[in-house]
Amino acid sequence: MGRQVAAFDWSRTSLGPMENWPAALRISVSNVLNSPFPAFVAWGPDLITIHNDAFRPILGMKPAPLGKPMAENWAEAWEAVSPFVEATMRGESVFFENHEVEIDRSGQMEKAYFTFAYSPLRDEEGVVRGLMDTVVETTSSVEAERKARIRNGELMHRMKNTLAIVSAIANQTYRSSQTVKEANERLLRRLTTLGNAQSVLMSEDHEAADIRAVVESSLAPFRQAIGQIKVEGQPLHLAERHVFSLALALNELASNAMKYGALTVPEGRVRLGWRTDGEDFVLEWRETGGPAVTEPASSGFGSFLIRSVLADDFNGEVTLDYRRDGVVCRLVTAESNLAFRRSAAHHDHAA
Template identity: 45%
Template structure:
C-alpha cells in the first residue's frame, strides 16, 4: 500500500492540520509564557521543550491554586495567575531563577528546595518567612508543598511549589489567642479581686435563691452579726429580718425576681445575740440568684435619731420661748387696755350714782378707744398666725400706692425723701386691700423710725417670674409674682436682729414706743395671701423689705363708693333675725340692738338648737351666727344645712377667728358675708340693712 500523497493544484489546495497552540489558555500568565523569549533562558526555545515540561506547564497555568514550577538546575520559574499575589510588587519573575527571586528568604527555603530536587516531597504549615515584596521586609506565613517533578525515566527535572499564604489567618489567630490569654488573665485577676473583696469586705455579702434560701455568705457576717457561713447556708434570709420590716423586704424580693435591681432597701437584721442592726442593701438578680451587699448604718441611724430628738427639743424650747414672749406681750398690752376700759366704766358708773352726768362722754370715748386698740392688737396677732379674716379682691398695687402717696409723704416728714418707682403694666394681685395698705404703712413707719436724722425711702414695684431654684429658696411655688419693695437708708439691723424681726412682740425700739407686731403682721398677711416676705439689712446701711405676692389673672373690680357713717337704720318691714352665739352677753347685746331697730329676733346658744329653729317653719329672714359654736356644729355647717331647708337664706357670719377649713380661701356664696369682731353696732346695723335690702 502506497503512502497517501497530498496533491496540490490551483483549484485544489489541501493543507496539513495545525497543531494546538502551547500553552493552551492559562490566562494572563499563559499569554506571557507564549510570547516570552525563552531562547535567552536555560530552557531554550519553547518549541524545543520536552513533553514533560510542556505537560507540567499546562497543568500549572490552568490551575486555580497558587502554583509555581521551578525547572532544572537553573531553577527557572514558571507560575500561574493565582501565584502572582504572593509575589507582591517584585519585578517580573517569569523565566528568572527561583533562588534569585526569593533571595532574601533563600536561607530558609533553599534547603527545602534541595530536598525536593533530591526526590523528597515536603509539606509545611504556617511557615514564617521575612520577605521583601512591597519594598520592605515583612513577616509572612505560608503553608506550602514542594513536590519533585520527574521525566519519563524517573529523573527529577523540576519542583512544583503549591502554596497558600496564611499571614492574615495566622495573625488573626495569634491576635485571638493573645486576646483570649489577656481575657483569661483579666478574669483570673478579677476573680482574685472578687475573692479578696469577698474575704476582706467590711460590708456583708449574700447570695440567695429567690425563695431567700442562702447559698453563700462572706466572712463579714461573722464579724458584724456573729453568724458563720456554715450557720447561714441553707437558712432563709427572711428568718433574720425584723418582723416590722418583713413586708417591705418581701416586696423587694418580688421586684428582684422580675429582673429589677434595687438599691437602698433598709431593714433590721438579727444579730446572733438577738439584737438587731440596721442594714442598707443593694441587690441585683442574675442566673436565678440574688447577689446582695449590705452596709451597717446602725450608728448613723442612731445619730440621726438623736439629732432629730435634739432638734425637736430645740424647737419645743424655742416654741415655749416664743409662747412666753407672746403671752408676756399680750398680758402687758391687754392689761393696759382692760384697765383703760374697766377704769372708764367704773368712773362712768360712779358719776351716774353721784348724779354727775356732765362730761360722761370722755369716759365713753376712752373705753371705745381702748376697745379699738384691742381690736387692732388681735388683728395683728391673727395676721401673724395667718388666721385673720381677709376679704381678698383683685388689686392693682400701683393704684393702691398712688392713693396712699400723700399719706406716706406726710408720715415721713420733711427730712425724708420719698421716691416711688412703679413698674409699667404691673400685674394684678388677689389681696385684702385694707391689709395691704396697713402692711405698707407699717413698713414705711418702721423705715421712718430707722432714719431719725432723715434719709431716703424707696417704694418700688416690679413684675418677676421665679424659676424653680429661686422660688424654692423663697419657699414659694415657681411662677409669676408682683414684688413690692420698701427700702430705707437708716441704721439697719444686724443679721441676728433681722432673723427675729418678724417674731411677735420682738422690737428694738425703747419701751412704750413699739408693740413688736408690725413686721409679724406683714409676714402673716403675705403668707396668708400666698406670698412671702424677705428682709435684707446691714448695720448703718439700711434695710430692704420685699413682699412677693402671686399674680392674679382677673382684673380689679371697679372701686366702690366708701360708705359714710350714718345713724343706725330702722326697719319697718318686721323682718325676723335668728342670732346664734354661745357668748350670752354678746347675744344679748346683738338682740337688743336688733329689737331697738325694729327687727323680730330669735336666739340660740349652739348649732343644733339654732338649726332646729330654722327647720321648725318659723319665719327667718336673716341668720347671724358665730363660726365657732359648741354642740358639734360650727356656724358654716349650720348655714349650709339651713340653706338646704331654706334656699337663698341670707347669712351674716360674726367671728373674731375664721378657720380656713370652715370658710375656705374662696369667696363666700351669694348673700353670705363676714363681719369681724369686734365691731361697732353702727357697722352691724348697716351690714344687716345691706343684706336685707
C-alpha cells in the first residue's frame, strides 16, 4: 500500500498534498503502513481513510476506499459505527471484542464480527484530528463457538431424551417379562438397537438419518441367509424422533420373525418396503413362507412399541395383522409429517 499512498493525488481530498501533511499524520500513516495487523487511519473533518495491506481482506469486494471518507466506505454500517467514532473524536479510546456489524463487501449484506480498537490521533497541539482503527475479524471463531454451543445443547437434549427412553424401556421390559433372564435378554437387544440408531444419527447430521441406514442397522443381527430379508424403498431422511421408534419397531418385528415367524425356516422371506406418493408415506413389513401364524393370546411391550409408540411418533396409523401365511405390519402417515430429503435415485437391496 505504501506505493499506492505515495502515488495517490491527495490534493483532491481535504487532506491536501502529502508535503503539507502535519507531522502527526505522517507518523500515524507510516505506523499503519508498516504494521502487520489490519489497520487504517482516518484524518480530518471528513475522516479521509488510509489503510494498510493487512486490512485488504476485511474489505472484500468493496470499492477502493483509499482517500475516501470513512462514512462513505462504511455507509451501510455507519449508523452502528458512528457513535464509536464520535466518542473517539472526543478523545476517548474505544475497544470492543467480537462486535457484530452488518456490512456489504460482496454485493449483499452479511453479519461479521470484529475485535477492534479506535484510538484518537492528536496534532502537535494536542487536538484530536482523527483516529486509528486496529482491527481483527473474528467472524469464523464467533460462528464456530456459536455452533459448538448449539451442538452442546443438542447433545444435552439428546442425552436427556435417551435416558428417558432407556428408563421407560427398562421398566416396561422387566414388567412384561416372565423371568429375569428373559428380561435381561430383551433389554440388551432393545438397548443395542437404540445404540445402533444413535450411531446412525451421529454418523450423519445428528438431526436426521437415512431410512436405509436405520433399517440396515436394525436388521443386521437377524440376517441368517442372503436374500431372506429384502429391503426396498426410495432414499429419504427421517427426523430423530422417527429414527428411534422405527428402529425399535423393526427390531421387535425381526425378533418375533426369528422366534415364531418367517425367519425360523430357510424358505421364509421378509419383505420390507416404503414409498411416498405425494400425500402419504407407507411402510410395510410382510412375512411369507414361514409356519402358520396365530395371533398371541396377549400383547406385550413389543406390541406396544409397534402399535402405539411407532404410530405416535410418526403421527400416523399402524396395523399389525397376524395373517395365517405371515405377519403384516403397515405404517401410514401423511408425507408432511416426515422431515426428509429425497436423493436422486431409487434403490433395491436384498440382504
